[in-house]
Amino acid sequence: MLINTVTDDALAWQESALCAQAGPEFFFPAPGSSTREAKQLCNACEGRVACLEYALANDERFGVWGGLSEKERERLRREGRDRG
Numbered sequence: 001m002l003i004n005t006v007t008d009d010a011l012a013w014q015e016s017a018l019c020a021q022a023g024p025e026f027f028f029p030a031p032g033s034s035t036r037e038a039k040q041l042c043n044a045c046e047g048r049v050a051c052l053e054y055a056l057a058n059d060e061r062f063g064v065w066g067g068l069s070e071k072e073r074e075r076l077r078r079e080g081r082d083r084g
């Protein structure tokens, strides 16, 4: 079925997700905590671009996705809106 194929393709990046080997506290740090280590892992992750696209498309508000923090993703969204 086409819908399943699209969904499977859209989520294929999760199969190579490096964060699956790290604890959730790593990618969902307490407010004010460093996100540096999580971002370093993202930079080595094959699915980084697809992960970021997923987070933006699904309006993920919390944690590090695709190497960007919540604030960095919000800035990207704002810049996209400003460009129209």
Ligand code: SF4
Residues within 6 Å of the ligand: 013, 014, 016, 017, 018, 019, 020, 027, 041, 042, 043, 045, 046, 047, 048, 049, 051, 052, 064, 065, 066, 067
């Ligand atoms: S880019 Fe980062 S958050 Fe996304 S799957 Fe890879 S390690 Fe996980």
